[in-house]
Structure formats: C-alpha cells, structure tokens
Amino acid sequence: MTKSTRRAEPGWPSGSAVPEHVTSPSQNPGIVDDVFFRHVVTGMRNGVIALNRDGALAIINDEAYRIFGIDRGPEDLGRPAAEVLRGHPEVVRLLSSVFDLHLLPNRAELRLRLSGRVIGYTLALVRDDAGDVVGASMFFKDLTRVEQLEERERLRDRLAAVGEMAAAIAHEVKNPLGGIEVMAGLLRRKLGDAPEAQLVLTDIIKEAKMANAIVQEVLEFVRPIRLQVERTRVGEAVQAAVQLAETKARRGDIRVDAKVPHDLPLIQGDQFQLTQLFTNLLANAYEAMDGRGRVTVTASTVRLIDDIDSKEAVVVELVDDGPGMPQEVADRVFNPFFTTKPQGTGLGLAIVRKIVDAHDGSIDLETVPGRGTRIRVTLPVKVVSELTN
Ligand SMILES: Nc1ncnc2c1ncn2[C@@H]1O[C@H](COP(=O)(O)OP(=O)(O)OP(=O)(O)O)[C@@H](O)[C@H]1O
Numbered sequence: 001m002t003k004s005t006r007r008a009e010p011g012w013p014s015g016s017a018v019p020e021h022v023t024s025p026s027q028n029p030g031i032v033d034d035v036f037f038r039h040v041v042t043g044m045r046n047g048v049i050a051l052n053r054d055g056a057l058a059i060i061n062d063e064a065y066r067i068f069g070i071d072r073g074p075e076d077l078g079r080p081a082a083e084v085l086r087g088h089p090e091v092v093r094l095l096s097s098v099f100d101l102h103l104l105p106n107r108a109e110l111r112l113r114l115s116g117r118v119i120g121y122t123l124a125l126v127r128d129d130a131g132d133v134v135g136a137s138m139f140f141k142d143l144t145r146v147e148q149l150e151e152r153e154r155l156r157d158r159l160a161a162v163g164e165m166a167a168a169i170a171h172e173v174k175n176p177l178g179g180i181e182v183m184a185g186l187l188r189r190k191l192g193d194a195p196e197a198q199l200v201l202t203d204i205i206k207e208a209k210m211a212n213a214i215v216q217e218v219l220e221f222v223r224p225i226r227l228q229v230e231r232t233r234v235g236e237a238v239q240a241a242v243q244l245a246e247t248k249a250r251r252g253d254i255r256v257d258a259k260v261p262h263d264l265p266l267i268q269g270d271q272f273q274l275t276q277l278f279t280n281l282l283a284n285a286y287e288a289m290d291g292r293g294r295v296t297v298t299a300s301t302v303r304l305i306d307d308i309d310s311k312e313a314v315v316v317e318l319v320d321d322g323p324g325m326p327q328e329v330a331d332r333v334f335n336p337f338f339t340t341k342p343q344g345t346g347l348g349l350a351i352v353r354k355i356v357d358a359h360d361g362s363i364d365l366e367t368v369p370g371r372g373t374r375i376r377v378t379l380p381v382k383v384v385s386e387l388t389n
C-alpha cells in the first residue's frame with residue numbers, strides 16, 4: 001500500500017494514526033496489513049474519529065459521517081477537525097479538551113444538538129512507539145435506537161401501571177356515582193311540585209349516567225377479556241349491533257345495509273364481545289357521518305394461508321361514506337384514549353382491537369379524507385390460541 005493510494009481514499013489517514021508495525025505487510029506477512037486495518041476501521045459499526053496533536057483530522061469512518069450527518073469531503077483528512085465538524089461544536093469542544101484532561105471519559109453520553117441523536121462515546125489518546133501522545137481518538141455509537149427501545153419499554157410499564165390505577169379508581173368511583181344517581185332520583189320524586197328543581201335533578205342524573213358510562217368503558221378496557229366461546233353467528237352479532245349502536249350514537253337518516261349471507265360458517269367466538277365490537281364500529285361511523293349517508297356491512301368467507309397451515313376465516317367489512325380521516329389521525333385511532341371528539345373517551349377502537357386480538361383475528365382500516373372509511377375485521381372460524389388475554 002502506497003501513500004498515494006491511501007490518499008485517494010478519503011476518510012483514511014495518511015499520517016501518524018496508523019501505527020508503523022501494522023502498515024508494512026512485508027514485515028509481518030499474513031497477519032494484518034494496512035488494507036485490512038483500514039477495512040476494520042471503515043466497516044466498524046462504531047463511529048471512529050481521530051485527530052493529530054495539532055487538531056487536524058486523521059481518521060473518520062463511514063459510521064461517523066452517518067451519525068454526524070455530514071457528507072464526506074475529498075479533502076477532509078488533514079483539515080482541522082473543528083472545521084469538518086463545525087455543525088457539532090459540542091464534539092469539537094470535547095475533542096479539543098482531550099489533551100488537557102486528566103481522566104478521559106469512558107462510555108459517556110452526549111446529545112448532538114443538531115440532530116437530537118444521543119451518542120455513547122469513549123475517548124482515548126493515541127501514543128507512538130515511544131509512548132508520546134501524538135493524537136486522540138473517539139469511538140462512539142448512535143444510542144438513539146437504544147434510547148427509543150428503552151423509552152418504549154418504560155412507556156409499556158407506565159401504561160400497565162396507569163391501567164391498574166385506572167381500574168382501581170374506576171372501581172372506587174363507580175359506587176358513589178351509582179349513589180348520586182339513585183339519590184337524585186329519590187329527590188326528584190319528592191320534589192314533584194318543583195319543576196325547576198326537577199330539571200336540575202334530571203341534569204344531575206344525566207351527567208352521572210354519562211360519567212358512569214365512561215367509568216364502565218375504562219373498566220372494560222383495562223380488564224382482561226375472558227371470552228365465553230360458543231359457536232357464534234356473526235350475522236346475529238351484526239344485527240344486534242345495528243340495534244345497539246343507535247342507543248350509543250345518533251343515527252339520524254343514515255341508511256344501514258347489512259348483507260350477511262345465511263350460509264356463513266359459525267365461528268368460535270363470544271357473541272356478546274362481537275356485538276360490542278360491531279357496535280363500537282357502527283357508533284363511530286354514525287358519529288362521523290352526522291346523520292347523513294350510508295353504511296354497508298358485508299361478510300364473506302376467506303381462507304387464510306400462512307407458512308404453517310391454512311385456516312378458514314370470516315371477514316366482515318364496514319364501509320361508510322362519511323368524512324374519513326387524515327393519515328395522522330388514522331395512524332393513532334387504535335391507541336387507547338386517542339379521540340378527536342370533545343365528549344369521546346378514545347377507548348372504542350382500543351376495545352375493538354382487544355376483542356379482535358382475543359379472537360385471534362385481525363383488523364385493518366382504510367380511509368380517504370372526504371370519501372369515507374372501510375374497516376375490515378377478520379375472524380378465524382376456529383380459535384387456536386388461548387382465549388383469554
Ligand atoms: N368511521 C370513522 N370515520 C371517521 N373517523 C373515525 C371513524 N371511526 C373512528 N374515527 C376516529 O377515530 C377516533 C378514535 O375512535 P374511538 O372509537 O377509539 O374513540 P372515540 O369514538 O373518539 O371515543 P369513544 O369511542 O371512546 O366514545 C375518533 O375520535 C375519530 O376521530
């Protein structure tokens with residue numbers, strides 16, 4: 001390897017950062033030569049940069065370019081590191097302090113202000129054969145992904161804790177709420193000749209009922225689902241849901257066409273839970289459509305084929321010609337407590353997903369703003385896995 005070839009490859013040092021005893025293959029044939037050494041550094045999954053005593057950049061590898069978000073320049077090596085890394089003054093500061101530090105940071109962390117990425121880094125001095133300091137190096141790793149995973153883990157723990165707390169609070173709130181409703185009812189009867197007080201009490205009862213419904217929803221969401229599995233007619237669950245949805249949301253003049261074939265196979269499912277599933281979907285459609293338009297519910301049988309086997313499933317599709325939703329809403333609708341409605345709890349679709357999962361099924365949603373929403377629920381005819389979650 002000649003120096004000129006080395007120079008032709010940007011990112012590789014031409015100076016002191018490559019120790020003499022590994023640069024000459026002739027001295028040590030078959031062990032490590034310059035090319036091998038270069039490939040090790042270039043291909044490292046850690047970022048590596050090194051500078052000479054005078055602050056000139058001696059090594060910078062691909063991962064370092066990627067993490068710092070800078071484009072490789074043909075003349076980067078030999079230029080002051082402060083210039084090449086000018087978008088990252090915090091790194092420059094760190095590197096320029098290396099030669100004065102008593103104790104070099106090992107596995108320390110730093111947030112790059114420019115990109116928000118977090119890097120974990122180790123600093124080391126580069127010494128020549130005589131032990132004199134001729135430069136410094138920094139090895140680092142992009143910790144953003146690790147951070148994200150940890151954050152997700154923490155979020156999961158937090159959600160579990162919040163779920164438990166919500167269940168406990170909901171449980172405690174339920175009784176006094178029931179009490180308020182009953183007592184307000186008693187008072188209303190006693191005050192038969194005071195119409196104004198009656199109106200106020202009617203409002204109190206209405207509000208208490210609404211609060212109770214929210215508590216009920218929270219409890220349903222946080223409680224593990226225990227399916228009462230029986231051979232179920234999906235068509236019956238859909239019909240029951242059409243009746244029930246009207247009690248949950250204003251249907252107005254919305255036309256509902258439910259076309260469920262009579263010869264659809266019976267599925268192993270929980271009739272009550274499936275009714276709730278379709279009720280939540282219909283109620284959402286009604287709420288979105290504001291009393292006008294059309295909802296169609298169709299059902300068919302499909303054969304699902306995966307790597308291991310194939311199984312029969314029933315697919316139920318609900319299509320509405322309501323306002324649809326923008327992508328950023330569609331991405332979040334199954335998240336618990338996500339709602340765009342002033343009075344919504346945001347648990348309807350989270351519960352739907354939970355019921356679908358408990359049936360080993362799947363759900364997907366397509367929506368076009370201004371055109372409508374299509375929700376497809378696929379339920380296997382035979383549930384294979386454990387029926388509780
Ligand atoms: N058919 C639909 N058309 C348009 N938007 C919908 C439709 N279904 C759901 N959404 C959107 O998804 C959001 C979440 O729905 P979800 O049922 O989980 O909660 P919610 O209806 O807001 O409240 P809750 O069901 O708890 O009363 C809704 O707030 C709405 O923005």
Ligand SMILES: [Mg+2]
Binds near residue numbers: 280283284348
């Ligand atoms: Mg809803």
